[in-house]
Amino acid sequence: MAKKNPTHVLQDPIQLDAVIKRMKRANGQVAAIVRMLEEGRTCEEVVHQMAAVGKAINTAAFTLISASLRECIETDEKSSTEVSQKLEKLFLSLA
Numbered sequence: 001m002a003k004k005n006p007t008h009v010l011q012d013p014i015q016l017d018a019v020i021k022r023m024k025r026a027n028g029q030v031a032a033i034v035r036m037l038e039e040g041r042t043c044e045e046v047v048h049q050m051a052a053v054g055k056a057i058n059t060a061a062f063t064l065i066s067a068s069l070r071e072c073i074e075t076d077e078k079s080s081t082e083v084s085q086k087l088e089k090l091f092l093s094l095a
Contacts, residue, residue, distance in 0.1 A: 015067035022060035
């Protein structure tokens with residue numbers, strides 16, 4: 001039988017809601033960028049909005065990881081150390 005990789009699913013409804021809201025906002029921003037491109041807006045305007053989307057997505061990812069780490073540290077699960085290490089690697093992949 002294969003060894004199951006430890007994973008974590010964010011349980012905090014407040015933090016989960018915050019991440020979902022940021023991602024929905026980013027989704028709307030991406031749709032706006034597509035419209036801007038279709039309308040022939042300037043490169044500067046489009047890139048400015050792209051940067052905003054990137055920041056929104058990164059903020060959502062950092063929020064997800066930090067909240068998950070906090071939950072992992074607060075619980076006394078056998079696999080919490082392994083999960084923390086995986087989350088740390090995710091964090092470093094964004095940095």
